[in-house]
Amino acid sequence: MAIHNKSHSNSGLMSMNRMNKDCIKHKSSVEFEIPDYTNCLLLNQDCLEILSKLPDNSINLILIDPPYNLDLASWDTYDNYMEWAKKWLDESYRVLSPNGNMVIFGGTQFQNVRSGDLIEIIHYCRHYTKWRLVNTIVWYYKNGMSAHRYFANRHEEIIWLTKTDKYYFDLDSVRVPYSAKDLEVALKDKRLIPENVKKGKNPTNVWEIGRLNGNSLERVGHPTQKPLEIIRRLVRALSYPDSIVLDFFSGSGTTGRVCIEEKRNCIMCDKDIESQRYFEKHIKNMQQTNLAQPYIMSETLEGFFRNIKNNCSENQAIIYPERLLF
Numbered sequence: 659m660a661i662h663n664k665s666h667s668n669s670g671l672m673s674m675n676r677m678n679k680d681c682i683k684h685k686s687s688v689e690f691e692i693p694d695y696t697n698c699l700l701l702n703q704d705c706l707e708i709l710s711k712l713p714d715n716s717i718n719l720i721l722i723d724p725p726y727n728l729d730l731a732s733w734d735t736y737d738n739y740m741e742w743a744k745k746w747l748d749e750s751y752r753v754l755s756p757n758g759n760m761v762i763f764g765g766t767q768f769q770n771v772r773s774g775d776l777i778e779i780i781h782y783c784r785h786y787t788k789w790r791l792v793n794t795i796v797w798y799y800k801n802g803m804s805a806h807r808y809f810a811n812r813h814e815e816i817i818w819l820t821k822t823d824k825y826y827f828d829l830d831s832v833r834v835p836y837s838a839k840d841l842e843v844a845l846k847d848k849r850l851i852p853e854n855v856k857k858g859k860n861p862t863n864v865w866e867i868g869r870l871n872g873n874s875l876e877r878v879g880h881p882t883q884k885p886l887e888i889i890r891r892l893v894r895a896l897s898y899p900d901s902i903v904l905d906f907f908s909g910s911g912t913t914g915r916v917c918i919e920e921k922r923n924c925i926m927c928d929k930d931i932e933s934q935r936y937f938e939k940h941i942k943n944m945q946q947t948n949l950a951q952p953y954i955m956s957e958t959l960e961g962f963f964r965n966i967k968n969n970c971s972e973n974q975a976i977i978y979p980e981r982l983l984f
């Protein structure tokens with residue numbers, strides 16, 4: 659169903675300009691204008707191709723879960739991993755806005771000289787780039803593979819990189835509520851600020867979130883699909899409504915789905931054509947929840963930026979969740 663509405667103010671660009679001009683860092687998302695709908699794009703291209711077309715400083719959050727040469731699938735094999743990774747790390751630095759954030763999923767799965775991992779990425783960023791490392795988040799889960807020749811793995815890491823120290827971070831949007839008993843204790847703790855205590859706890863940099871089991875209802879068929887909950891926490895804390903999020907190893911499109919639900923614009927790229935089918939399944943699942951929000955699916959990068967700049971174009975269909983149509 660095509661619904662045209664050209665009456666919106668251009669809040670996306672306004673927010674972006676405001677962030678860049680004022681060097682905003684710690685802001686709560688409630689201070690931003692919430693858009694009526696957001697824009698989404700999924701391209702089947704090589705990541706370096708899409709990165710080369712993006713303007714400097716144009717992206718607010720880059721969220722990626724790259725391949726690491728683990729031979730998990732045909733897409734997971736690179737002869738010289740770091741030579742390749744350096745290219746997208748450098749391009750990411752160029753396209754990220756000065757207040758922006760980048761998060762990279764990975765682990766320390768050193769197995770042989772060909773494998774890539776977060777240690778190699780951190781080493782490159784530390785010694786050869788201007789990236790700053792803000793946090794290493796440990797994603798801990800209780801469900802995983804068993805092992806007999808080593809301790810069974812129960813964690814992965816996510817590194818959070820920024821270009822400057824004026825990065826956007828909305829802690830309030832991801833605070834974890836205290837239990838009634840802990841709240842009572844925390845409110846008596848003189849070292850803590852009562853207003854913050856009432857908002858909830860800092861989730862810390864160790865996150866316990868279950869991995870998706872084979873029979874999880876979230877599953878759309880991608881072998882390394884990430885849980886919505888972990889992507890949501892990153893999107894909420896490190897981007898703001900109507901900002902632009904980029905995931906150039908988007909896989910099933912978990913990032914795109916969360917961005918629609920959280921009112922962020924999202925550019926996704928995956929060289930596997932199957933990613934379209936996975937994303938359709940994500941959208942179908944989303945439509946069955948009350949988190950679904952209206953969005954526009956652009957077909958080209960030019961169209962995506964045009965929609966953000968001019969709001970909805972003449973022929974553009976806003977896809978409304980069914981629950982909002984009645």
Ligand SMILES: C[S@@+](CC[C@H](N)C(=O)[O-])C[C@H]1O[C@@H](n2cnc3c(N)ncnc32)[C@H](O)[C@@H]1O
Pocket residue numbers: 703704705706723724725733734880882883884885906907908909910911912913927928929930
């Ligand atoms: C670990 S998966 C991402 C999974 C995703 N986070 C999700 O929740 O579904 C990595 C993805 O990178 C894609 N990929 C690998 N090399 C690529 C390249 N050079 N350009 C674009 N995509 C690539 C693969 O097709 C794969 O879907």
